[in-house]
Amino acid sequence: MKKAKSFILPPDGKVHPGKTVDIRYTVSENYLGDPIRIPITIINGKNPGPCAFLSAASHGDELNGIEIIRKIAHEWDPANLNGTIVCLPVLNVPAFLAQQRYVPTSSEDLNRSFPGNKTGKSIKRMAYSIFKSFIKPCDFGIDFHTSTRGRSNMLHVLADLSDEKVSHLAHSFGSNIIINGPGPSGSLRRSASEIGIPSITVELGEAHRFQLKLIEKALTGLESVFSAYSIRPTQSVHWPGWRAIISSKEDTWLRSSVGGIVSLRCNPGDLIEEGSVVCTITNPFKKEIDEVVSPFTGLIVGLLQNPIVRPGDPICHLVTLDRETISEYHASNKNNDLV
Ligand SMILES: [Zn+2]
CATH class of the missing domain: 3.40.630.10 (Zn peptidases)
Incomplete structure (x- = not known):
């Protein structure tokens, strides 16, 4: 040996x-x-x-x-x-x-x-x-x-x-x-x-x-x-x-189109349905000025934590999952990756 x-x-x-x-x-x-x-x-x-x-x-x-x-x-x-x-x-x-x-x-x-x-x-x-x-x-x-x-x-x-x-x-x-x-x-x-x-x-x-x-x-x-x-x-x-x-070329970052204060509706590790609201953005008088909506059903890999944005600032890193992976995701119920 x-x-x-x-x-x-x-x-x-x-x-x-x-x-x-x-x-x-x-x-x-x-x-x-x-x-x-x-x-x-x-x-x-x-x-x-x-x-x-x-x-x-x-x-x-x-x-x-x-x-x-x-x-x-x-x-x-x-x-x-x-x-x-x-x-x-x-x-x-x-x-x-x-x-x-x-x-x-x-x-x-x-x-x-x-x-x-x-x-x-x-x-x-x-x-x-x-x-x-x-x-x-x-x-x-x-x-x-x-x-x-x-x-x-x-x-x-x-x-x-x-x-x-x-x-x-x-x-x-x-x-x-x-x-x-x-x-x-x-x-x-x-x-x-x-x-x-x-x-x-x-x-x-x-x-x-x-x-x-x-x-x-x-x-x-x-x-x-x-x-x-x-x-x-x-x-x-x-x-x-x-x-x-996921191919690094397929990464999607959703970005803000306005400046303002962000209220998140999801967490990293969440699967978000197409058309669901990721966050709302309000002005200093708490008037809603924009809503960021998921363009496809995807998994949130990264998400902003500092709740203030300017136009173009990244909000969420979203990746697509195929149908089979989505059902495995639901079956294993492992969507709480973050504290
Ligand atoms: Zn690093």
């Missing part, structure tokens, strides 16, 4: 099989010349197996993934694992400290900067350091995000299903919705997948919050993935009751 290997920690450390190690790893320096260090936990299983990365907060105000990864990092016993889990709960420390999506002062987007560049601008160097030391040693990975501030998402997976290995990973997670597309250039999941490390993004909830029901749902997804890859074979692959695969 093959023996488990130590995980090599740069520059010259090791995490031996059967051990969990917490480190702070320098990826850059701030204006004072002090190190910018990201927290990392390596759980190296007692038995041999694949190496997986879990990452979050490459957008600094997207917090749900942090708690998901901390639960895995500090509650899972390496004695029961076949393989290694590289836990990266806060990738973008400057943005996290400022509680912003992007790096403060420069507005750089870490999740458009991978795989990075050793001699490039600051954010590219940071991305390079993370990618080289903690993504490249892995066999697959999952990057957690939430909606941007002022909106909320039901839990869903973003994956390039044209890549067989990525497709296997995406299906193993057990989510209701998979949005199929390669992802933006420079995103972690695309950059890793392009060099043969199949990776997906999991979107859940909204920025600035820990949403416990969603976090539990994501943990079920992770257990399913780790079972599928025999890292922690505790259960069979999770089937969520119904599933829809």
